Amino acid sequence: MPKVAFAFLELMPFAVCERVHGMSKLIIDGGYRLNGEVRVHGAKNSALPVLTATLLCPGVNIIHNCPKLSDVEATLKILTHLGCKCHREQDTVVVDSSDIVNCDIPDELMREMRSSIVFLGAIAARCGYAKLSSPGGCELGPRPIDLHLSSLRQMGLVIDESHGYLECTVEKSLVGTEINLSLPSVGATENIMLAATTAKGKTVIHNAAREPEISDLADFLNSAGACIHGAGTGTIEIIGVDPKTMHGTEHTVIPDRIIAATYMAAAAITRGCVVLKDIIPSHIAPVLSSFKEAGCDINIWDRTLKITAPPQLGRIRQIRTLPFPGFPTDAGPPVLAMTTIANGSSMFVENVFENRFKYVDELKRLGAVISVSGRVAVVDGVKSLSGASVVATDLRGGAALVVAGLAAQGTTTIDEIRHIDRGYENIELSLSSLGAKIKRE
Numbered sequence: 185m186p187k188v189a190f191a192f193l194e195l196m197p198f199a200v201c202e203r204v205h206g207m208s209k210l211i212i213d214g215g216y217r218l219n220g221e222v223r224v225h226g227a228k229n230s231a232l233p234v235l236t237a238t239l240l241c242p243g244v245n246i247i248h249n250c251p252k253l254s255d256v257e258a259t260l261k262i263l264t265h266l267g268c269k270c271h272r273e274q275d276t277v278v279v280d281s282s283d284i285v286n287c288d289i290p291d292e293l294m295r296e297m298r299s300s301i302v303f304l305g306a307i308a309a310r311c312g313y314a315k316l317s318s319p320g321g322c323e324l325g326p327r328p329i330d331l332h333l334s335s336l337r338q339m340g341l342v343i344d345e346s347h348g349y350l351e352c353t354v355e356k357s358l359v360g361t362e363i364n365l366s367l368p369s370v371g372a373t374e375n376i377m378l379a380a381t382t383a384k385g386k387t388v389i390h391n392a393a394r395e396p397e398i399s400d401l402a403d404f405l406n407s408a409g410a411c412i413h414g415a416g417t418g419t420i421e422i423i424g425v426d427p428k429t430m431h432g433t434e435h436t437v438i439p440d441r442i443i444a445a446t447y448m449a450a451a452a453i454t455r456g457c458v459v460l461k462d463i464i465p466s467h468i469a470p471v472l473s474s475f476k477e478a479g480c481d482i483n484i485w486d487r488t489l490k491i492t493a494p495p496q497l498g499r500i501r502q503i504r505t506l507p508f509p510g511f512p513t514d515a516g517p518p519v520l521a522m523t524t525i526a527n528g529s530s531m532f533v534e535n536v537f538e539n540r541f542k543y544v545d546e547l548k549r550l551g552a553v554i555s556v557s558g559r560v561a562v563v564d565g566v567k568s569l570s571g572a573s574v575v576a577t578d579l580r581g582g583a584a585l586v587v588a589g590l591a592a593q594g595t596t597t598i599d600e601i602r603h604i605d606r607g608y609e610n611i612e613l614s615l616s617s618l619g620a621k622i623k624r625e
């Protein structure tokens with residue numbers, strides 16, 4: 185059982201940031217050099233599956249370093265609907281999953297966050313039945329879930345897809361099997377791990393996603409009684425355990441490598457010097473060579489990274505986004521924004537999502553020169569950007585606009601920042617603490 189006192193259990197239901205649903209905007213007065221030290225908060229993409237996994241761990245689960253983000257809030261709402269008792273005390277979220285009363289996710293909760301599809305494996309494993317509305321497409325192009333569904337079907341889940349719903353039944357029990365993923369989908373790997381944790385027998389995932397968030401989920405589940413080997417490699421083996429042996433546990437979410445890359449891009453584009461606290465060097469490694477190619481000086485010690493930008497950024501010849509350990513697709517937009525004022529042209533090839541360049545038109549409003557053809561964007565660096573009114577089209581595209589706005593002369597107003605609030609906790613406070621002129625209105 186967890187060691188921490190539960191005194192704060194009574195304090196408050198999970199904190200709801202009302203403002204994230206408002207019509208707020210970010211207003212940036214660009215041209216100020218970033219300087220100072222900032223802590224990188226917990227990873228959204230780890231917190232979401234870990235919170236989902238608490239369903240498999242009846243009892244009290246204490247999750248530290250859980251960022252205050254609208255996507256985390258949406259996950260807590262789903263857990264609460266299912267019957268969990270959720271409380272937040274600063275960065276720690278407590279989920280008591282002893283009693284589950286529902287096995288469905290209502291449409292309105294499913295719409296808040298399409299990645300809630302990873303609840304499917306967990307609810308089916310815990311309840312033997314699950315009903316979710318189909319998540320559909322999203323702003324990055326069609327985001328199919330075929331691999332999730334075919335893998336869970338291979339494990340014995342009977343899935344009926346009709347009228348926009350997925351109705352799923354476990355006939356006897358979920359059974360372990362060998363699954364070959366045609367591509368290393370992060371979400372599908374997580375869904376299979378969740379379903380396999382208490383399935384009968386052994387599940388082996390071939391071509392599994394190797395992202396650090398997968399290892400974090402495995403660490404959480406193992407500390408709650410699961411038996412998972414090989415997370416972080418392309419082959420993950422899960423020996424199903426008796427559901428009764430799973431129990432509540434305590435876990436600290438890994439730091440967010442995409443936030444780190446975003447702050448690095450923000451430091452670089454403003455010719456600043458920033459120290460990032462709480463990073464895991466091996467998680468950041470895939471982006472380092474690009475920052476170095478642009479002329480940034482990078483020092484890493486312990487869990488700390490210092491980036492010092494050159495007076496004039498150089499171009500980055502080519503970035504190809506790939507599954508981990510390749511350059512992360514989510515870091516593409518902020519780094520692309522950084523190259524808009526680099527000396528020369530930089531090329532970005534997006535290999536993970538089909539439609540990731542929507543934000544480019546907004547960057548052009550700030551004076552960036554970018555041409556997009558299918559999955560390739562070529563950025564011709566300009567001398568300077570100038571402030572304008574822009575709209576965040578998606579989470580990381582929104583972060584790209586913030587990065588560009590920090591360097592643009594004059595005022596940049598960013599609308600639809602609810603997208604940014606899905607993944608960046610109080611972005612304006614962190615950047616202000618580094619000397620940026622940025623506020624929420």
Ligand code: UD1
Binds near residue numbers: 331333
């Ligand atoms: C996760 C991350 C997201 C990140 C992405 C890739 C979360 C909550 N989100 O998303 O921030 O950008 O990994 O690193 O962790 N695909 C299929 N069929 C499927 C599943 C996926 O064709 O059944 C395709 C997708 O359309 C996409 C690619 O595979 O083109 C990668 O998707 P996936 O790795 O599944 O990303 P997510 O888990 O959705």
